[in-house]
Amino acid sequence: DTGVSQDPRHKITKRGQNVTFRCDPISEHNRLYWYRQTLGQGPEFLTYFQNEAQLEKSRLLSDRFSAERPKGSFSTLEIQRTEQGDSAMYLCASSLTTGGAFFGQGTRLTVV
Amino acid sequence: QQQVKQSPQSLIVQKGGISIINCAYENTAFDYFPWYQQFPGKGPALLIAIRPDVSEKKEGRFTISFNKSAKQFSLHIMDSQPGDSATYFCAASGQGAQKLVFGQGTRLTINP
Numbered sequence: 001d002t003g004v005s006q007d008p009r010h011k012i013t014k015r016g017q018n019v020t021f022r023c024d025p026i027s028e029h030n031r032l033y034w035y036r037q038t039l040g041q042g043p044e045f046l047t048y049f050q051n052e053a054q055l056e057k058s059r060l061l062s063d064r065f066s067a068e069r070p071k072g073s074f075s076t077l078e079i080q081r082t083e084q085g086d087s088a089m090y091l092c093a094s095s096l097t098t099g100g101a102f103f104g105q106g107t108r109l110t111v112v
Numbered sequence: 113q114q115q116v117k118q119s120p121q122s123l124i125v126q127k128g129g130i131s132i133i134n135c136a137y138e139n140t141a142f143d144y145f146p147w148y149q150q151f152p153g154k155g156p157a158l159l160i161a162i163r164p165d166v167s168e169k170k171e172g173r174f175t176i177s178f179n180k181s182a183k184q185f186s187l188h189i190m191d192s193q194p195g196d197s198a199t200y201f202c203a204a205s206g207q208g209a210q211k212l213v214f215g216q217g218t219r220l221t222i223n224p
Contacts, residue, residue, distance in 0.1 A: 004155075031210065042118075042201050042214030043156065056211060091155055095210060100146055103155035 004104035006092050012110045013082055020078045021107045025094030032075050033101060034067055035091040036060065043091055043103075049075060050097075082111045116204050118215025126223050131189040133218045135202035138183065142204040146212070147176065147187045150199045159200075160187070192222045 005024040025032045035043035047057045051072035069075040093101040117136045125131045148156035162169045162176040169176045175188040203212040
């Protein structure tokens with residue numbers, strides 16, 4: 001396994017459009033996390049899954065954001081009606097129940 | 113109480129010198145303290161991590177020092193090399209969720 005994989009790497013979208021990102025975690029990892037990172041800042045937690053159950057959501061995750069992890073494998077993060085303030089790097093990470101979190105390369109979203 | 117404060121914001125060190133980055137936290141429920149290295153356009157990479165039952169952990173040129181009573185921890189990079197030039201983030205998480213709270217980051221430049 002080569003690590004956490006995210007797709008696409010870059011996405012440019014017009015304001016008001018919907019976008020969906022995909023994350024494939026390290027195969028034996030049962031936990032999957034989504035973070036958002038803006039320029040010059042540390043990553044901010046959005047949500048996490050243990051297997052297929054979404055166990056925590058940040059207040060940063062507005063109603064326009066939804067995440068799924070069907071069958072406890074890959075995960076998708078959808079943003080509806082994108083706004084310019086959604087422009088950021090969206091990072092996925094995975095881990096075992098104990099142990100460090102490993103991040104993917106991220107999806108850079110630009111809303112124009 | 114969820115914050116992790118990191119300093120300095122930027123640091124310039126000569127090749128071969130020691131780079132030191134400091135972090136402080138408030139939440140006494142935090143029990144896992146990793147450091148991440150991030151290059152431009154890439155996701156954060158886990159460097160080294162420590163739990164509060166030890167005061168120091170060393171892996172190669174990287175050492176974490178941990179002071180539980182002061183609620184502070186630091187990263188020391190020995191024999192700093194130009195390839196170490198990156199942004200470094202400290203983070204912390206509490207029991208169970210492993211949701212990471214990140215510091216603001218330190219941009220490290222190693223001059224040749």
